[in-house]
Amino acid sequence: MQPLLTIDNLSKTYNSIYACDRISFDLYPGQVLGIIGESGSGKSTLLNAIAGHIPVDAGEIVYCDRSGQPINLRTLPEVHHRKLMKTEWGFVQQNPRDGLRMTVTAGANIGERLLDVGERHYGNIRSEAIEWLSQVEIPHSRMDDLPSTFSGGMQQRLQLARILVTQPRLVLMDEPTGGLDVSVQAKLLDLMRSLVRTLHLSVILVTHDIGVVRLLAHRLMVMQNGQVVETGLTDQVLDDPHHPYTQQLVSATLMP
Amino acid sequence: MTLSPQLPSSPALPEPGFNFAYLDEQTKRSIRRAALKAVAIPGHQIPFSSREMPMSYGWGTGGVQVTASVIGQMDTLKVIDQGADDTTNAVNIRRFFRKVCGINTTERTEEATLIQTRHRIPETPLREGQIMVYQVPMPEPLYFIEPSRTEANKMHALEEYGPVYVRLYEDITRFGHIAMAYDYPVMVNDRYLMKPSPIPRFDNPKLHMNPALQLFGAGREKRIYALPPYTKVKSLDFEDHPFTVETWDQPCEFCGATDTYLDEVVTDDQGSRLWICSDTDYCNQRQQNNHLLTPTLS
Ligand SMILES: Nc1ncnc2c1ncn2[C@@H]1O[C@H](COP(=O)(O)OP(=O)(O)O)[C@@H](O)[C@H]1O
Numbered sequence: 001m002q003p004l005l006t007i008d009n010l011s012k013t014y015n016s017i018y019a020c021d022r023i024s025f026d027l028y029p030g031q032v033l034g035i036i037g038e039s040g041s042g043k044s045t046l047l048n049a050i051a052g053h054i055p056v057d058a059g060e061i062v063y064c065d066r067s068g069q070p071i072n073l074r075t076l077p078e079v080h081h082r083k084l085m086k087t088e089w090g091f092v093q094q095n096p097r098d099g100l101r102m103t104v105t106a107g108a109n110i111g112e113r114l115l116d117v118g119e120r121h122y123g124n125i126r127s128e129a130i131e132w133l134s135q136v137e138i139p140h141s142r143m144d145d146l147p148s149t150f151s152g153g154m155q156q157r158l159q160l161a162r163i164l165v166t167q168p169r170l171v172l173m174d175e176p177t178g179g180l181d182v183s184v185q186a187k188l189l190d191l192m193r194s195l196v197r198t199l200h201l202s203v204i205l206v207t208h209d210i211g212v213v214r215l216l217a218h219r220l221m222v223m224q225n226g227q228v229v230e231t232g233l234t235d236q237v238l239d240d241p242h243h244p245y246t247q248q249l250v251s252a253t254l255m256p
Numbered sequence: 257m258t259l260s261p262q263l264p265s266s267p268a269l270p271e272p273g274f275n276f277a278y279l280d281e282q283t284k285r286s287i288r289r290a291a292l293k294a295v296a297i298p299g300h301q302i303p304f305s306s307r308e309m310p311m312s313y314g315w316g317t318g319g320v321q322v323t324a325s326v327i328g329q330m331d332t333l334k335v336i337d338q339g340a341d342d343t344t345n346a347v348n349i350r351r352f353f354r355k356v357c358g359i360n361t362t363e364r365t366e367e368a369t370l371i372q373t374r375h376r377i378p379e380t381p382l383r384e385g386q387i388m389v390y391q392v393p394m395p396e397p398l399y400f401i402e403p404s405r406t407e408a409n410k411m412h413a414l415e416e417y418g419p420v421y422v423r424l425y426e427d428i429t430r431f432g433h434i435a436m437a438y439d440y441p442v443m444v445n446d447r448y449l450m451k452p453s454p455i456p457r458f459d460n461p462k463l464h465m466n467p468a469l470q471l472f473g474a475g476r477e478k479r480i481y482a483l484p485p486y487t488k489v490k491s492l493d494f495e496d497h498p499f500t501v502e503t504w505d506q507p508c509e510f511c512g513a514t515d516t517y518l519d520e521v522v523t524d525d526q527g528s529r530l531w532i533c534s535d536t537d538y539c540n541q542r543q544q545n546n547h548l549l550t551p552t553l554s
Pocket residue numbers: 014017018019037038039040041042043044045046
């Protein structure tokens with residue numbers, strides 16, 4: 001099978017800091033890759049570099065599109081890049097304020113990507129919005145409400161609906177359960193797990209929470225100071241960590 | 257309001273001490289260059305170095321500069337403000353150009369070769385060879401979504417107009433219809449999103465395939481854009497919520513027109529009101545023609 005995404009020696013420095021230092025990995029269709037590491041280890045930088053939100057210093061990002069064509073994202077013209085991000089990719093932000101338009105209704109938030117790709121039928125947009133609100137378990141009656149009236153968990157689920165409406169193949173998430181209560185986190189994780197399965201999503205999931213990767217990630221990459229220190233199947237890495245940093249991470253979460 | 261027809265004013269000599277049309281030749285040339293670029297890319301905003309004019313920005317200095325740059329000795333100028341030729345703004349701009357150009361001015365749409373306007377497009381259809389100059393307070397249709405000019409320019413370049421439709425979606429969701437009454441955004445030539453200046457949406461269809469050259473000047477924002485003759489102009493809408501224009505339940509009180517843009521006028525302190533054509537010239541002419549017909553009718 002061809003990888004969906006190939007990252008090859010990706011590097012990003014801030015002044016003298018190596019935020020990402022020669023990172024390489026393959027992501028296969030349907031796979032959930034967890035990226036774990038302490039705060040400041042370079043997880044967000046890596047995710048934003050892959051999504052093209054920030055320029056990188058070196059390395060390759062190759063994505064295999066819907067038609068099976070490998071595309072070098074670093075040389076792809078901006079117009080195509082932005083289109084691809086709206087049709088085949090989705091990005092879930094830790095802070096819903098960064099991922100949602102807070103001043104327009106939930107329905108408009110979901111409709112925006114459809115409007116971006118040329119949908120011009122109001123009724124169709126409404127029915128798509130209803131469909132995706134149910135998929136993320138938000139009552140239809142909230143469709144015409146502003147996201148600022150939603151709870152934190154609902155806002156994250158709305159972020160999901162907002163990107164899933166164009167049926168992306170690859171979803172990048174940066175600490176999606178970050179600011180949420182434990183019980184709300186559990187509900188969101190459940191939902192994410194079932195959506196990944198039913199929609200055959202490929203996901204790169206950044207978190208500092210081992211519980212989250214244990215539940216969702218097939219594979220795991222451990223980062224420290226901008227470098228990948230360990231990688232493998234999630235259960236193997238967590239049950240038998242080799243690198244001292246991973247051992248420390250795992251034992252820290254075992255402690256009550 | 258003027259009810260009597262006015263003959264075109266006779267040309268006077270430009271006042272000494274001014275260059276023709278106030279601006280120096282080099283400035284006019286550079287504004288014309290911007291206007292030509294604008295004509296070459298319909299609906300696309302071209303920056304120009306806006307000059308100080310002897311009037312404040314609220315008076316439409318963008319339009320005045322464009323007019324000053326394209327006006328010639330043989331031109332006949334009409335100035336419209338809210339549909340009328342006799343508001344302070346219109347009178348002042350007309351007087352200004354008479355003074356610095358010594359050209360003919362008129363209130364009649366069909367006599368004018370050059371029409372500077374704020375808020376209206378004449379009801380009398382324009383013809384080939386005429387030039388409309390619009391005074392534009394805010395040229396950027398993406399400003400309300402994207403205050404950064406760099407980012408807005410990128411959205412234009414990449415034709416990313418989805419967020420504008422989000423606004424239309426919100427209007428329909430909240431009010432049941434698209435609520436924008438003035439400066440209703442249009443797509444030009446299926447390519448550029450454009451603000452038509454604060455004309456009522458009623459006038460939007462007149463932008464489409466118009467035989468006249470239409471130039472838009474924004475003084476404060478230093479932008480010129482254009483619609484060459486016979487350009488496709490489409491008001492934004494949804495397939496299932498098509499663009500519509502305002503309609504009125506009654507005809508114009510003065511001329512009986514049923515197909516014009518009407519203004520509501522309060523006539524006394526008991527709150528009596530009248531609905532009359534906003535285009536004074538058009539209304540006057542219809543009244544004259546009606547008057548000629550009256551003997552046979554009664
Ligand atoms: N915009 C920036 N400017 C300067 N340094 C940055 C910037 N963003 C991140 N960094 C630095 O890069 C490193 C990695 O940060 P980040 O990717 O945010 O880590 P994480 O998401 O794992 O917490 C940190 O040392 C951080 O201080």
